[in-house]
Amino acid sequence: MREPSPKQNLSAEQWAEAALDAMASGGLEAVSVEPLARRLGVTKGSFYWHFANRDALVQAALELWERRETTDAIARVRDEPDPFERIVTLFKRANTSHRSGRLYLALAAASDHPSVGEVVRRVSAQRLDYLRQSYQALGMNAHDARLWSTFAYATFIGNQQVHRDAPEQFPSGAEFRDYFKLMLRSLIPRAMPADESNAGQLHAVHLPKT
DSSP, X not given: OOOOOGGGGOOHHHHHHHHHHHHHHHOGGGOOHXXXXXXXXXXXXXXXXXXXXHHHHHHHHHHHHHIIIIIHHHXXXXXXXXXXXXXXXXXXXXXXXXXXXXXXXXXXXXXTSHHHHHHHHHHXXXXXXXXXXXXXXXXXXXXXXXXXXXXXXXXXXXHHHHHHHOGGGSOOHHHHHHHHHHHHHHHSOOOOOSSGGGTTXXXXXXXXXX
């Protein structure tokens, strides 16, 4: 009996990743078993080894997206002791991964799908909650931290929409660096000083090379 080829042994996560790629480029409706199998160079049998149907694949893709883009992303910055740097790092990652932005917008557009809507709401709530905690760690009260975190997250979503809908108008290269500086000045208040001699000073920020 002939052994299956390595491609036929694709993991469930590889299928889920391919489904996310399809969503990012064509929305939820772009997730279809036969086109994905052709793109991956395997037969449908590889798919049915892991999933009962398309809905099961969509669910696995949503779980992978939530883990990578939210749970893991927050875990990577949680150990940074400086809340200012935590927020800056999140902003850098949010504004330099265009695939992630397109994927979020595609899922948000499909939020009337019960499974998708539930995950999008949960992801947004987790992101907002972590931002709120970070702003509070800067010294804000709960009310102000909630307003600033909402402002920051709304700006992130708006950036992704502009980049998708009018890419030629979105800053790039050196202009993006100036734009990113403007975002930092607008979205992160001046650091709470440890003493009066440091009052009014901003942290040094290492900008993304875009």
